[in-house]
Amino acid sequence: MAKKKEGSGLMSSAGLMRYYDAEETAVSIDPKMVFSIAIAVGVVILVLNAYFGIWPVR
Numbered sequence: 001m002a003k004k005k006e007g008s009g010l011m012s013s014a015g016l017m018r019y020y021d022a023e024e025t026a027v028s029i030d031p032k033m034v035f036s037i038a039i040a041v042g043v044v045i046l047v048l049n050a051y052f053g054i055w056p057v058r
Contacts, residue, residue, distance in 0.1 A: 049055035 046055065
């Protein structure tokens with residue numbers, strides 16, 4: 001009988017990375033920070049629209 005190869009199998013042959021391998025080099029951003037930035041950008045857009053008379057539409 002032939003011996004089975006030990007290793008990561010299909011994932012390595014398909015060129016895919018494991019999740020824990022990719023996590024080492026990934027930039028980590030807190031979800032609260034992303035949400036806060038999105039809210040701040042939205043508020044800035046509303047303030048600029050009100051300042052230039054675009055919003056509220058009359």
